[in-house]
Amino acid sequence: EIVLTQSPGTLSLSPGERATLSCRASQSVRSSHLAWYQQKPGQAPRLLIFGASIRATGIPDRFSGSGSGTDFTLTISSLEPEDFAVYYCQQYSSFPRTFGQGTKVEIK
Amino acid sequence: QVQLQESGPGLVKPSETLSLTCSVSGDSLSSGSYYWTWIRQSPGKGLEWIGYIYYSGSTSYNPSLKGRVTISVDTSKNQFSLNLSSVTAADTAIYYCAREPTDGVYVAGSYYYSGLDVWGQGTTVTVSS
Numbered sequence: 001e002i003v004l005t006q007s008p009g010t011l012s013l014s015p016g017e018r019a020t021l022s023c024r025a026s027q028s029v030r031s032s033h034l035a036w037y038q039q040k041p042g043q044a045p046r047l048l049i050f051g052a053s054i055r056a057t058g059i060p061d062r063f064s065g066s067g068s069g070t071d072f073t074l075t076i077s078s079l080e081p082e083d084f085a086v087y088y089c090q091q092y093s094s095f096p097r098t099f100g101q102g103t104k105v106e107i108k
Numbered sequence: 109q110v111q112l113q114e115s116g117p118g119l120v121k122p123s124e125t126l127s128l129t130c131s132v133s134g135d136s137l138s139s140g141s142y143y144w145t146w147i148r149q150s151p152g153k154g155l156e157w158i159g160y161i162y163y164s165g166s167t168s169y170n171p172s173l174k175g176r177v178t179i180s181v182d183t184s185k186n187q188f189s190l191n192l193s194s195v196t197a198a199d200t201a202i203y204y205c206a207r208e209p210t211d212g213v214y215v216a217g218s219y220y221y222s223g224l225d226v227w228g229q230g231t232t233v234t235v236s237s
Contacts (some may be wrong), residue, residue, distance in 0.1 A: 010128070031221075035222070035223030035224070037224075044204055045204075047222070050223045050225075051212075051221065052161040054215050056222070066112070090155075090223055090224070096159075096170040096171065097145075099154060099156070100154075101154050102155075
């Protein structure tokens with residue numbers, strides 16, 4: 001199984017700052033079958049990015065994804081108040097599908 | 109607009125079977141366009157993919173659940189279900205149903221497969237006597 005390790009565990013930033021989240025895979029993720037999700041308290045995760053770099057429908061362009069192979073990054077160019085949440089990466093390259101443990105982006 | 113809704117008991121006794129149903133509206137399970145998926149989230153283990161079912165009945169399960177899981181589909185009711193047997197306190201979690209498209213999309217000339225694009229709101233299941 002592919003293990004995904006996210007870093008940092010918590011990111012303390014102010015609105016307007018840039019957030020950079022990392023997701024590292026234990027083996028290569030085929031064809032960039034990697035997604036990022038945002039989860040707010042009491043809500044289900046929401047798909048932000050798929051294919052490592054493609055924004056899902058309705059996702060603002062301040063969110064961007066990059067990377068391939070084993071190293072992936074989610075960048076939020078300028079944090080809005082509604083962006084403070086937990087972010088998860090997930091690989092759908094092989095079975096079982098796996099998730100990272102999450103990065104919490106909190107208000108500094 | 110497609111919606112998924114989980115339902116089932118919120119409390120299950122240890123050693124019994126947890127049974128949940130996901131009702132799908134706004135889309136047909138028989139379309140053949142999605143893997144209909146169960147995921148759970150517990151404080152100790154984060155998000156865990158449980159498995160999926162295709163409309164034809166083919167399935168894939170997480171080996172970590174050691175043969176305790178069965179996912180079934182009822183296309184006449186547009187529902188799919190999760191059974192998890194011999195539950196323990198470690199199975200206490202929020203259970204989500206979701207869909208994963210089987211086909212990709214073209215973006216700027218390249219073909220991409222999506223992840224889990226629609227989720228239910230989740231249902232909390234506690235295992236306790």
